[in-house]
Amino acid sequence: MRLLPEAVIPELPNYYRGKVRENYDLPDGRRVIIATDRLSAFDRILTRIPYKGEILTQIARYWFERTADICPNHVLSYPDPNVVVGTRLDILPVEIVVRGYLAGTTSTSILPRYRKGQRTMYGITLPDGLRDNDRLPHPIITPTSKAFDGGHDEPLSEAEILAEGLLTAEQWATVSDYALKLFARGQEMAAKNGLILVDTKYEFGTNAAGEIILADEIHTPDSSRYWIAEGWEEAVASGMRPQSFDKDFIRAWVVDRCDPYKDEIPEIPLSIVERTSDVYAQAFEAITGQAFVPDLSGATVLDRIRANLAPLF
Structure with a gap:
């Protein structure tokens, strides 16, 4: 299997390295975004997963094309399976997280807080008596600060967002409306394929x-x-973690072995990496209903990307 650990292309201008993506701003206002195979969690890079960047780019494409009637998106073109060319935007300093279930393992997730006895979080009060991975009475928005340059996201409430001037009242109303409608569309379409869209950002x-x-x-x-x-209802009733398609698989492996926010991450075995790659491919097929066939053209993934982006040099 082939890997794309990074995609540094000196011929493209204004390079910015994100956690998992390489970004280039063109003079005409377009942004080139290349998805690598880096896997990020706990505010750090854990490992590299073969084909991850290609799979994520194509899953996002599937959803962008099926939600364009709800809100406009940044996509202009897809010159390569790992690449999207979009409109350059000024990113809002708030990440909008929508949750439909009491789940999660990270410090900003609601399940660990609920287990500690917290009922009011993100300016929202949850009822007593919920079990791990239970469905919430209705989807909720749990916004976080948008940490740039690898910083740590922090929980926010609507009141804090407005008081700190992170968004105007009109902007908050717009992104909240978009997010809840996008999540509803995602849950509806996922359900038709036998999946539950639990939460998303x-x-x-x-x-x-x-x-x-x-x-x-x-x-x-x-x-x-x-x-x-x-099997979700049975898992909740028995206190087990429902079968998932997300990177909680690796998150859980890491959490079982260290404190990922403080300790050095142990080397993740090749068998876990390969299994995770398979999970991403299975997720693509379950979500889209299409078979995943990786693009193996070019001597390496980066060579293929360079050839496809050559008209932009």
């Missing part, structure tokens, strides 16, 4: 005209949590 930005545009990715296994619908 959305990033929004503004274009030159000040319009709010959906950015980054949408409803991928990296930005979302999916469970297999069959």
Whole structure:
């Protein structure tokens, strides 16, 4: 299997390295975003997963094309399976996380907080008596600060967002409306394929005209949590973790062995890496209903990307 650990292309201008993506800003206002195979969690890179960047780009494409009637998105073209060319946006400093279930393992997730006895979080009060991975009475928005340059996201409430001037009241109303509608569409379509869209994050930005545009990715296994619908009720009743398609698989492996926010991450075995790659491919097929056939053209993934982006040099 082939890997794309990074995609540094000196011929492209204005390089910025994100956690898992390489970004280049063209003079005409377009942004080139290349998805690598880096896997990020706990605010750090854990490992590299073969074909991950290609799979995520194509899953996001599937969803962008099926939600364009709900809100505008940044996509202009797909010159390569790992690449999207989009409109350059000024990213809003708030990440919009929508949750439909009491789940999660990270410090910003609601399940660990609920287990500690917290009932009010993100400005929302949850009822007593919920079990691990239970369905919430209704989807909720749990926003976090948008940490740039590898920083740590922090929980926010609507009141804090407005008081700190992170978003205007109009912007908050718009992104909240978009996010809940996108999540409803995602849950509806996932259910038809035997999946549960548990929670997801959305990033929004503004274009030159000040319009709010959906950015980054949408409803991928990296930005979302999916469970297999069959067996979910039994798992909740027995206190087991529902079968999933997301990177909680590796998260759980790491958490069982260290404190990922403080300790050095142990080397993740090749068998776990390969299994995770298979999980991403299975997720692509379950979500889209299409077989995943990797693009093996070019001597390496980077060689193929360079050839496909050569017209932009």
